Amino acid sequence: MSFDADVAVVGGGLGGLSAAISAAKEGLSVVLLERGAYSGSKNVSGGRIYVHSLLKLIPDALERAPLERPITRETYEVRCGDRRVTFTFQKRNRDSFSVLRAKLDDWLSHEAEAAGVLTSFDTQVTGARREGGGITVETNRGEFKVPLVIEADGVTAPTSRYLGIRRLTPEQFMVGVKEVVATKPELPEDEGEAKVVLGLTAGLKGGGFLYTNRESVSIGFTVKVESVQEKLVKTSELIEDYRESLGIEGEVLEYSAHLIPYMGYRGLPPLYAPNLMVVGDAAGMLISDGFVIRGMDLAIGSGTIAGQVAAKLREMNNFTRTDIYQSQLEDSFVMRDIKAAWKSFKGLSNPRFYEVYPQVICDVLDSMFSVGDRRLLKVAQERLRKEGLGLTSLARDLLWFT
Amino acid sequence: MNLLKRLGLNKYEVGESHIRVNVEICRSCESKPCIAVCPAGTYEAQPDGTIVAHYERCLECGAALVACPYGAIAFKWPEKGISYRYG
Numbered sequence: 001m002s003f004d005a006d007v008a009v010v011g012g013g014l015g016g017l018s019a020a021i022s023a024a025k026e027g028l029s030v031v032l033l034e035r036g037a038y039s040g041s042k043n044v045s046g047g048r049i050y051v052h053s054l055l056k057l058i059p060d061a062l063e064r065a066p067l068e069r070p071i072t073r074e075t076y077e078v079r080c081g082d083r084r085v086t087f088t089f090q091k092r093n094r095d096s097f098s099v100l101r102a103k104l105d106d107w108l109s110h111e112a113e114a115a116g117v118l119t120s121f122d123t124q125v126t127g128a129r130r131e132g133g134g135i136t137v138e139t140n141r142g143e144f145k146v147p148l149v150i151e152a153d154g155v156t157a158p159t160s161r162y163l164g165i166r167r168l169t170p171e172q173f174m175v176g177v178k179e180v181v182a183t184k185p186e187l188p189e190d191e192g193e194a195k196v197v198l199g200l201t202a203g204l205k206g207g208g209f210l211y212t213n214r215e216s217v218s219i220g221f222t223v224k225v226e227s228v229q230e231k232l233v234k235t236s237e238l239i240e241d242y243r244e245s246l247g248i249e250g251e252v253l254e255y256s257a258h259l260i261p262y263m264g265y266r267g268l269p270p271l272y273a274p275n276l277m278v279v280g281d282a283a284g285m286l287i288s289d290g291f292v293i294r295g296m297d298l299a300i301g302s303g304t305i306a307g308q309v310a311a312k313l314r315e316m317n318n319f320t321r322t323d324i325y326q327s328q329l330e331d332s333f334v335m336r337d338i339k340a341a342w343k344s345f346k347g348l349s350n351p352r353f354y355e356v357y358p359q360v361i362c363d364v365l366d367s368m369f370s371v372g373d374r375r376l377l378k379v380a381q382e383r384l385r386k387e388g389l390g391l392t393s394l395a396r397d398l399l400w401f402t
Numbered sequence: 403m404n405l406l407k408r409l410g411l412n413k414y415e416v417g418e419s420h421i422r423v424n425v426e427i428c429r430s431c432e433s434k435p436c437i438a439v440c441p442a443g444t445y446e447a448q449p450d451g452t453i454v455a456h457y458e459r460c461l462e463c464g465a466a467l468v469a470c471p472y473g474a475i476a477f478k479w480p481e482k483g484i485s486y487r488y489g
């Protein structure tokens with residue numbers, strides 16, 4: 001049977017583009033199918049990218065990529081009504097940058113084209129079937145027959161679903177809701193802030209974020225879908241309350257939303273099947289530990305590895321041995337970091353972090369700065385007892401993060 | 403800013419509906435979680451307990467694929483739909 005290319009990459013987000021670039025650099029013929037009119041047109045992040053894996057793929061990316069600001073200030077804020085606790089950690093560095101996906105992904109797609117990738121936009125994959133020793137990908141622009149598919153079609157993993165190896169359930173996901181607001185940050189040009197805000201999601205499991213871009217801020221929250229189904233808080237309204245509580249003024253430029261995988265190491269979907277490798281969000285690769293959220297660097301890292309394995313498989317002339325991808329992932333930062341985050345993943349499923357502890361922290365600090373009982377531990381203990389908890393249960397809950 | 407104004411900031415190219423709701427199931431659904439989950443306010447309850455899907459509001463976040471616990475929503479990507487300018 002004759003094939004249309006060595007590999008078809010489904011999805012032209014960061015994961016798919018990285019896979020395509022890395023396979024093309026190895027000399028493979030690559031066709032990339034993206035349903036949007038341009039890369040990034042359907043994609044949303046918070047967001048802040050940790051650039052380590054991008055720099056492996058494109059060493060001079062810091063000079064050329066459309067990055068917004070280096071994140072030099074990490075702020076953590078706990079809100080309880082009109083009281084709040086805030087701390088900020090400052091460090092000049094260029095490890096992570098705020099980004100806007102419509103710009104970043106579009107840029108990377110031009111890098112892919114320059115590397116020889118055949119990109120096809122407005123091309124939606126609508127089905128996939130096994131045939132003739134490979135996979136036939138069905139699209140609105142006809143079929144592509146290939147010996148190998150790299151699936152990078154994002155959090156809802158359509159290709160895996162078409163091939164019958166994946167089912168979606170609500171507990172696997174968070175929903176992220178975001179606004180980009182025009183406002184000039186009061187920071188030096190070469191500094192940016194990332195902020196995590198707890199206590200403003202109406203009791204929904206999750207948290208809020210804020211990132212400063214060059215001329216705007218990105219604000220929003222990520223909450224567990226199950227939690228919304230249970231508490232019936234309208235996400236479409238919560239976002240407005242969130243912006244108002246943050247006190248952000250300025251013209252809203254865009255309103256966006258996207259699902260986020262939330263599966264943890266033990267809950268990951270199949271990462272490969274014969275003739276198929278799954279990268280990025282489609283493979284559930286996400287770290288959210290209560291301080292940072294990381295998916296973009298994992299998508300780029302897993303995509304890069306998938307592209308290299310594709311070359312190896314062609315050399316072996318055996319496209320069924322995609323298990324090699326899994327073992328290379330296990331040896332890389334991708335799986336190491338996802339595995340390490342497993343404990344905080346479990347810890348964060350504890351409702352006390354959303355319903356009880358923010359109040360307790362505020363109450364304890366409140367008493368610290370008031371006239372009255374100012375013995376920290378004693379106040380904390382009494383406050384916890386009111387919730388039917390003790391210092392030991394607090395310690396046990398926090399141990400999940402160590 | 404109200405929801406429709408916010409959605410109006412986005413660039414859409416609207417075609418045929420990509421969402422089908424089996425509204426007979428909705429009639430007996432008390433809590434209607436799809437309404438809370440969908441950030442675009444796509445699902446609107448009617449007085450008779452059914453749901454109207456304003457598919458043209460869709461932000462293509464994907465939540466519709468898991469929002470309904472009773473499998474009443476059939477959702478596929480639209481052919482054109484939204485194009486984010488920031489993302």
Ligand SMILES: Cc1cc2nc3c(=O)[nH]c(=O)nc-3n(C[C@H](O)[C@H](O)[C@H](O)COP(=O)(O)OP(=O)(O)OC[C@H]3O[C@@H](n4cnc5c(N)ncnc54)[C@H](O)[C@@H]3O)c2cc1C
Nearest residue numbers: 011013014015035045046047048125154176280281295296
């Ligand atoms: C609100 C929010 C905040 C986040 N914050 C951060 C952050 O601060 N830092 C971070 O690192 N990560 C963050 N993430 C996660 C990050 O955005 C994702 O992990 C990342 O986008 C995954 O990249 P990907 O290439 O795997 O998937 P995507 O970027 O989703 O790309 C998938 C691509 O496939 C295309 N596609 C889908 N279906 C089809 C089809 N049938 N046919 C053809 N093409 C198709 C899509 O159009 C898209 O271009 C955040 C996510 C959200 C939603």
Ligand code: SF4
Nearest residue numbers: 428431435436470474
């Ligand atoms: S779509 Fe599902 S969740 Fe929404 S009203 Fe109908 S049955 Fe209920």
